[in-house]
Amino acid sequence: MSATSDDLIDLGYRAEDMSRQELERCTILTAREEGLLRKLKSPGQRLLIGPRGSGKSTYLRLARYQLQDEGVALPIYVNYAKSLSLEPELRRDPSALAFFRQWVLALILRGLSQATATLELELADTQTSRMRLATQVADAVERRRVDQAPPSDFTLTEVLETLEVVSEVARRRRVVLLLDDAAHAFSPEQQREFFEIFGNLRSRVVSAKAAVYPGVTTYTPRFQVGHDVQVSDVWLDPSDPDFIPMMSEVCEKRLDPDSFSRLRSRRGALEYLALASFGLPRNLLSMLSQFLEEDDDASLKNTTQLCDSAVRDSAAATIKVFLSLEEKLPRYKNFVAVGSDLVGACIDAITEYNSRRAGSAKVVSVLLQEPIPSEIDRILGLLEYAGVVRRSSNLSMGPKSFRQVAIHYSLLLSNGALALGRNPSVEQAVQGITQRDSSPARVRRTLTSLLGKDFLSRCKLDMAACQRCGTPREIPEARFCSHCGAPLTDASIYEELLATSIEKLPISQKQLDRIIAAGEVRTVQDILTDEENVKLLAAEYIGPKRAAQIKAVADEFIYE
Structure with a gap:
């Protein structure tokens, strides 16, 4: 063949694109996974945290299906992946934040409508009409027709009361809200607004669970992770x-x-x-x-x-995901640059260490000496979002404390950091990763030794200058220029992401070369607006399945 x-x-990369039968057939549930599902199905607020591709959507959807079958609680699954399409409106009109709140609540009511339809429940006309209105609001956003959304006045109290009423009609003791893609692509303003709502999505009957990413999520000051809500890490070890x-x-x-x-x-x-x-x-x-x-x-x-x-291609794609944060979080452009240097320096340190030591056991992490400045902690969070690094518990060695940071194994392997010799076999690579050196010696480094003495001065927010006089902003929240008084505006992140070159997408260079050679596709928007993937199919060796996968990658680039 x-x-x-x-x-x-066709490996069905995304849980969102798989049917229930496919999802259940392809998912393995160990004791750890069963424990995560029990937490999602239980009362109480909970955050499901993990980098891209770690399985958050899989757990939420499986919890939904299990709750449906168990008949004790009513599950409502909601996906907020399209949140970024609201961002241009927020840039142009500060009052759009009120519409964002309406949209968050509307999606919950639309999810409730879908659940009641599945159970064939009969509700009062008032409730039915409100859920129909919510569906119209939600659909308008997903069609990128925000101006066509009908006026709405949903409130948190109304949503909670409606959920409780429907749970009684359905003869379910509880309602569990499963909120997917809950806080990544949102702007900081949207994220804070979302967690204001999430923190209050609770009652004697209702509890909410949300999937979030490390490093890129902005919580409201009144929302204390670990106190107001419990956290479950889904990342496999x-x-x-x-x-x-x-x-x-x-x-x-x-x-x-x-x-x-x-x-x-x-x-x-x-x-x-x-x-x-x-x-x-x-x-x-x-x-x-x-x-x-x-x-x-x-x-x-x-x-x-x-x-x-x-x-090698997987390592390159992983780095592209991290570098894409320059477009998604433009204020943190300098942080991304420092993060890239940090990863490179850590790989060099691991390579040097492994090259000097005999034996098959290799080191795959670096110990960063504390204290870790908040700027570097933020950078580590951004790297963790992309799956480039993984932070572990702190280690104490005498009077010094260290933060253990493991580097993505594909980056170590593709850069020869395990020092396995010339033309190492697959078995040698597996042995190098799985065996651990029992020696107390570790790759211990200070941030200064890795990044230079001036590394903190490089960790500055890149705030857009005044479009009239070019004066840099003094604070991120400034609305008017401190020099000329002109209104300050930010470019739309959503619109800039759509205009991004396809070369920024985490797909192989071979595929990029073929698409570019066809001459039909240049930007991410070209892919997303390509009806029936006609332009992608014009590229050599790209058929329907490959085109669908590429479009999914472009969609993830915008919304994950």
Whole structure:
């Protein structure tokens, strides 16, 4: 079988795009996953936190289906992924924040309407008409026709009361709100407004759970994470003994028997790719798809070459996700630059350390000496959002304390940081990652040694200058220029993301070259507005499945 674009292995990357049957068939539930689901189904507020592709949507949707079947609580699933499409209105009209609040509440009522339709419940005309209005408001935003949204006056009290009434009609003791994509693409103003609402989405009957990202979420001062709401981390740990068996089972369920057999016949490939995913299922599925495509002509590449090719592209895509924050969070452009330097310096430090030590056990993390300035802590959070690094608990060594930071394994592997020698085998790479050095020596570094003495001076917010006189803003919230008094406006992040070159998308260079050569697509907006993917299909070796995947990546670039 030739893995051309038309018969590309369809691994169903996004939980949002999978049916219930597909989701349940492809998901492995260990004791850890079962515990997470119990927390999502229980009373009380909870945040589900993890980087992109860590499985937050999978857990929320599975919790929804289990609650439906158990019949004790009424689940309401809501996805706020399209929030950024409201951002241009917020830039042009400060009163748009009030509409944003209406939209947040409208989506809950629309989700409730969908749940009542599934259960075939009969409600009072007043409730039905209000949910119909909510659906019109929500649909207008998703169609990018905010000006066509009908006037609305939803209140938090009304929403809570409606949820309680419907729970009684449905004969369910509780209502569980499952709020997906709850606080990433929102502007800081939107995020604060959202958490004002979320913090009050509770009653004797109602509780809310929300999926958020590390490093990019802005909470309101009155909303205390860990006090007002409990947090569950969904990120899988590659060092867990159950990790590789679990990933192997996921692959077996996702792949057809022939493809899985081909994968298993390549000794060590599955383990290598699973570890290189850094505990992020989406990374693994992307590498598997590429591996199986290139495995078609087995005479051209051995197992190590196939794996290394997939890992290199995965590492490049991971870095692109982090660098895309320059567009998504323009004020933090300088932070992204420093973060990129920090990762490079950490990889160099790990390479140096591993090169000087004998034996197969390798080091995959750096210990950063405390204290860690708030600016660097913010940068580490941004890196964690993209899955580039993973922060662990602090370690004390004598009078000094250190923050342990693991670097994405695909970056270490593609940069030779494990110092495995020339042309290392897949088995050597797996051994280097999984074995741990028992020596007390560690890669310990100060931030100054990694970034130079002036690193803090580089961690400055990049605030847009006055468009009339060019004077930089003194504070981010300034509305008028301190020099000439002219109104200060920010460019629309949403509109700038749409205009971004496709070269910023985390897809392979081969695909980019083919799309660019076709001459039809240049920006992210070109992909999203490409009806039936006609322009993408004009590119060589890109068929319907590959085009759909590329469009999904473009959608994630805007809304995740």
